[in-house]
Amino acid sequence: MAYRAEPPDGGWGWMVVLSAFFQSALVFGVLRSFGVFFVEFVAAFEEPAARVSWIASIGIAVQQFGSECCARVRSPVSLDPRKGVGDAGTVKDMGPVGSALSTKFGPRPAVMTGGILTALGMLLASFATSLTHLYLSIGLLSGSGWALTFTPTLACLSRYFSRRRSLAIGLALTGVGLSSFAFAPLFQWLINHYAWRGALLLVSALSLHLVACGALLRPLSLAEDPVVGGPGAQITSLLRHGPFLRYTVALTLITTGYFIPYVHLVAHLRDLGWDPLPAAFLLSVAAISDLVGRVASGWLGDAVPGPVARLLMLWTTLTGVILALYPVAEAPTGLVALTMAYGFTSGALTPVAFSVLPELVGTGKIYCGLGLVQMVESIGGLLGAPLSGYLRDVTGNYTASFVVAGAFLLAGSGVLITLPHFFCFSAPTSKPQDLVTEALDTKVPLPEEGLGED
Numbered sequence: 126m127a128y129r130a131e132p133p134d135g136g137w138g139w140m141v142v143l144s145a146f147f148q149s150a151l152v153f154g155v156l157r158s159f160g161v162f163f164v165e166f167v168a169a170f171e172e173p174a175a176r177v178s179w180i181a182s183i184g185i186a187v188q189q190f191g192s193e194c195c196a197r198v199r200s201p202v203s204l205d206p207r208k209g210v211g212d213a214g215t216v217k218d219m220g221p222v223g224s225a226l227s228t229k230f231g232p233r234p235a236v237m238t239g240g241i242l243t244a245l246g247m248l249l250a251s252f253a254t255s256l257t258h259l260y261l262s263i264g265l266l267s268g269s270g271w272a273l274t275f276t277p278t279l280a281c282l283s284r285y286f287s288r289r290r291s292l293a294i295g296l297a298l299t300g301v302g303l304s305s306f307a308f309a310p311l312f313q314w315l316i317n318h319y320a321w322r323g324a325l326l327l328v329s330a331l332s333l334h335l336v337a338c339g340a341l342l343r344p345l346s347l348a349e350d351p352v353v354g355g356p357g358a359q360i361t362s363l364l365r366h367g368p369f370l371r372y373t374v375a376l377t378l379i380t381t382g383y384f385i386p387y388v389h390l391v392a393h394l395r396d397l398g399w400d401p402l403p404a405a406f407l408l409s410v411a412a413i414s415d416l417v418g419r420v421a422s423g424w425l426g427d428a429v430p431g432p433v434a435r436l437l438m439l440w441t442t443l444t445g446v447i448l449a450l451y452p453v454a455e456a457p458t459g460l461v462a463l464t465m466a467y468g469f470t471s472g473a474l475t476p477v478a479f480s481v482l483p484e485l486v487g488t489g490k491i492y493c494g495l496g497l498v499q500m501v502e503s504i505g506g507l508l509g510a511p512l513s514g515y516l517r518d519v520t521g522n523y524t525a526s527f528v529v530a531g532a533f534l535l536a537g538s539g540v541l542i543t544l545p546h547f548f549c550f551s552a553p554t555s556k557p558q559d560l561v562t563e564a565l566d567t568k569v570p571l572p573e574e575g576l577g578e579d
Contacts, residue, residue, distance in 0.1 A: 137343050138285030138293065144341035145278045145297035148236070151243075151335050152271045154304025155328060156185065156384070157412070160391040161312045161405050165321040167392075170256055174392065177256065178514035181388050183264025186507030188271035188499075232277040233342045239273025240335025242266055247329035251322045267332075274335050277342075280495050283483055284345045290483065291433065295423020295476035302416030302472055305387075309408035313401060359493040368485050368545050369494065372434075373501045376478065378537035379441055381505035381512075382448060382530035386411070386467060388510045393523040397455060407464050414468030422473035426480050431546070433480045438541040440474035445534030452524035485544075509533070 159181050166177045246267030253259045279294070286293040315324035363369050387408070394404035422440065426433050447467045454460045479495075486494040513526035541547070 134286050134289050138282065140341050141278065141282045141285055142293050142297045144338045145282050146300040148274050148278050148335060148338045149298050150300030150304035151332055152275045153301045154308050156181065157301065157305045157387040158308035158312050158408060160388050160408065161309055161316065162321055163388060164392055164395060164401070165316060166259065169321065172256055174517050175511050175514035178388060178510040180259045180263055182507050182510040183260055184268040184271065185384060186503040187265055187268030232281060232344060233339050235277060236274045236339030236342060237336045239270040240333060240339060242273065243270030243335060244329045244332040246270060247325050247332055251325040251329070274339065276495055276499055279479060281342055281344060283479070289427055291426030291476055291480040292423040294479050295419045298475050299416050299419050302412045302419060305412030305415060306409040309405045310402065313405040359490045360497065363486060363490065363494055363497055366486065371540055371543050372481065372485060373498050375537045375540035376498055377502050377505045378533050378540065380502045381509040382445070382533035383471065384506065384509055385448065385513050385526060385530040389513055389517070389523055389526060396522060407461065410461060411464045411468030414465045415472030418469035418472030419476055423476040426477045432544065433477045433484060434541055434544045434547055437474055437477045437481055438538050440470050440477065441534050441541065442538040444470040444474060445531040445538065448534065449528050449531030451527040
């Protein structure tokens with residue numbers, strides 16, 4: 126198998142960017158706009174906010190937890206001499222989903238399968254007669270589909286770019302901002318005309334486009350791949366890598382508060398007397414700012430010297446402060462201004478969050494690294510929205526919910542400060558290729574036989 130010495134920083138990578146653009150739109154754009162359905166579910170099933178919040182939380186948690194299996198859908202290395210270096214080989218230490226898909230098919234069919242599961246979950250949700258049905262259909266089934274689509278694509282994208290990685294990820298993730306701008310008022314319009322069941326049927330049809338996105342993926346083999354070992358060796362190395370573990374804790378804290386506005390902002394505005402359509406449109410305002418923030422942050426991540434973690438800390442701190450200020454703003458002007466600011470900073474932190482990981486572990490371990498991060502992150506995604514809903518039920522408003530969400534992001538910012546070279550402004554950022562051997566704690570012996578054979 127032929128290897129590239131380094132990522133091409135272009136070529137077919139731009140088609141992977143296009144695929145990731147539409148996938149981010151159809152995964153996180155739908156998740157971010159689900160607050161519109163939240164109000165309908167509360168009214169339809171006459172359940173408290175905390176219980177309804179579990180629908181989105183289970184979906185987010187399954188998406189992130191399931192990524193640990195599917196992010197290794199194409200772990201590019203096997204040192205088994207019978208298979209040859211470069212084959213997707215060792216699977217005995219993967220989850221059942223990851224092993225079944227990685228040994229035979231690779232990431233492309235996995236993403237296409239994820240699109241089918243996502244659409245099926247939304248389809249079944251339209252026939253739900255209880256919250257349990259929604260937990261299983263949207264939370265478990267669609268969440269599993271989201272897990273099979275987004276993370277393998279983003280890991281594949283990171284391998285195509287080095288010098289322009291932050292910009293490429295920023296452009297790919299602008300799909301979230303554009304779709305959030307369109308989906309929130311669109312979903313509200315669909316609910317007004319077809320009720321929430323009909324709206325979910327149309328969201329199911331929309332999700333089938335993930336299948337086409339998966340067809341664009343083309344895995345890339347790099348020269349550093351044989352160095353990092355199989356999945357087992359990579360996981361062992363990562364679990365002994367202090368900066369990686371601290372970064373994982375930071376992102377888990379950030380995730381706990383990050384999604385709160387997208388689940389509860391519409392309900393908060395309804396408590397303040399807003400009509401449904403203007404309340405949903407405010408999410409579109411956040412989406413426009415989110416779009417600008419992602420592109421600006423992606424450009425800054427490549428242009429500003431030094432570790433990208435400093436930019437991530439800046440955006441995370443600002444986002445936490447803005448969330449904590451939401452209960453103070455009651456006038457429409459103040460709420461619009463805060464939402465625009467939140468959209469920009471929350472969008473800006475996303476591309477640099479994904480760019481920090483290759484700096485810490487190298488591109489050779491990006492599949493396992495991203496999978497492990499998202500698996501642990503799922504704890505925050507699972508607990509954040511229900512905690513916010515519980516505080517709303519106990520206090521009667523969303524004041525404590527937004528303050529606590531902001532506190533989680535500020536705590537994550539504090540952990541980011543402990544990453545290597547954070548305060549070293551004179552040290553240039555290391556290339557990901559140079560970090561492979563530095564981050565590798567477990568050496569994988571090459572086979573003694575067959576190294577000289579063709």
